[in-house]
Amino acid sequence: MELSTFDSLRYQSPFVLLAISLGATSALRFFLLVLKCLYVLFLRPSKNLAKYGRWAVITGPTDGIGKEMAMEFARKGLNLVLVGRNPEKLNKVSAELREVNSAVKLKTVVMDLSDEIQLRVLIDAVKDVDMGILVNNAGLANEDPVHFHQLGEDTTMKIVNVNLVAPTMITAALLPEMLRKGRGAIINVGSGSTDLPSFPFYSVYAGTKGYIKQFSKNLHIEYKQRGIHVQCQTPNLVATKMASMFSCSFFVATPSQYASSALQWIGYGWHCKPYWAHSLADYLVGTFLTENVINWATYRIINNIKKSGPEDQKM
Numbered sequence: 001m002e003l004s005t006f007d008s009l010r011y012q013s014p015f016v017l018l019a020i021s022l023g024a025t026s027a028l029r030f031f032l033l034v035l036k037c038l039y040v041l042f043l044r045p046s047k048n049l050a051k052y053g054r055w056a057v058i059t060g061p062t063d064g065i066g067k068e069m070a071m072e073f074a075r076k077g078l079n080l081v082l083v084g085r086n087p088e089k090l091n092k093v094s095a096e097l098r099e100v101n102s103a104v105k106l107k108t109v110v111m112d113l114s115d116e117i118q119l120r121v122l123i124d125a126v127k128d129v130d131m132g133i134l135v136n137n138a139g140l141a142n143e144d145p146v147h148f149h150q151l152g153e154d155t156t157m158k159i160v161n162v163n164l165v166a167p168t169m170i171t172a173a174l175l176p177e178m179l180r181k182g183r184g185a186i187i188n189v190g191s192g193s194t195d196l197p198s199f200p201f202y203s204v205y206a207g208t209k210g211y212i213k214q215f216s217k218n219l220h221i222e223y224k225q226r227g228i229h230v231q232c233q234t235p236n237l238v239a240t241k242m243a244s245m246f247s248c249s250f251f252v253a254t255p256s257q258y259a260s261s262a263l264q265w266i267g268y269g270w271h272c273k274p275y276w277a278h279s280l281a282d283y284l285v286g287t288f289l290t291e292n293v294i295n296w297a298t299y300r301i302i303n304n305i306k307k308s309g310p311e312d313q314k315m
């Protein structure tokens with residue numbers, strides 16, 4: 001007579017039963033994790049962004065991720081304050097935004113974020129508008145991988161100013177108005193480099209992004225009860241001018257692919273990696289590789305890119 005599954009389990013040793021229960025629990029947890037990921041990445045509805053306010057302020061909207069995020073905001077009917085350093089590029093992107101949505105209202109603010117920034121100009125630009133969202137997107141990295149001692153004072157200061165000082169001071173300038181209204185969202189564009197244990201040859205860039213991540217988390221905790229949602233988004237590779245040595249592939253998003261997922265995450269959690277293939281890459285790396293192996297591989301990969309770069313940076 002054949003034994004039922006239940007009967008056959010009854011005759012197993014406690015050790016085998018323990019192993020079976022652990023296996024079943026792990027399989028169930030993995031299944032639930034997959035279901036949760038599928039829901040979060042593909043099915044969860046995006047927030048109604050207009051509830052934060054009818055206007056969004058975005059830095060670095062003239063290229064790459066920022067430009068595509070501005071396009072997505074315009075498609076959703078949000079008016080925009082565009083903060084960039086190049087008036088011609090600001091005019092060009094404004095024309096493209098009007099083609100996307102002719103009803104959208106636009107203001108431009110010319111500001112070089114690597115310099116001492118004129119916050120008063122920005123505060124004046126948003127004074128009469130219902131500003132709801134701030135996206136601190138503008139960013140700067142060394143063009144090629146270099147050792148810290150090769151980076152130079154000027155580039156170091158520029159990276160620190162654009163990636164760290166500017167978002168901090170712009171947030172400080174615009175937050176009081178959000179607090180007064182009791183609503184708002186602040187999106188700080190960080191970097192996937194801070195989700196890895198190390199990112200050599202881009203130490204200042206990754207260091208500033210590490211600050212942005214921690215800064216965002218603290219502000220999130222500090223202000224969520226007051227209606228302000230602060231979030232740090234940490235993309236991996238996106239095929240933009242900044243990541244010019246990479247072209248689009250399974251793990252390298254196009255700016256528009258990235259931007260549409262970036263908007264879907266606004267309002268959900270203090271930290272996210274919006275593009276699904278980036279999350280998958282991080283899951284695989286974090287699950288199957290140890291920290292030492294990741295450090296070794298990251299060093300090797302970036303050092304190889306460095307060796308194929310300009311002659312004076314090969315050492």
Ligand SMILES: NC(=O)c1ccc[n+]([C@@H]2O[C@H](COP(=O)([O-])OP(=O)(O)OC[C@H]3O[C@@H](n4cnc5c(N)ncnc54)[C@H](OP(=O)(O)O)[C@@H]3O)[C@@H](O)[C@H]2O)c1
Pocket residue numbers: 059060061062063064065066083084085086089111112113114115136137138139140162189190191192193234235236237238239240241242243
């Ligand atoms: N691409 C990636 O793989 C990647 C990965 C992780 C994180 N990120 C982050 O994503 C954000 C956007 O980067 P991206 O890839 O879109 O780079 P991008 O194509 O180089 O665009 C950068 C934007 O920032 C602006 N900007 C740079 N320096 C500025 C300054 N001194 N003053 C004012 N604006 C300035 C640029 O203006 P111009 O048009 O005038 O140059 C441009 O609009 C950055 O914070 C970056 O760190 C990118």
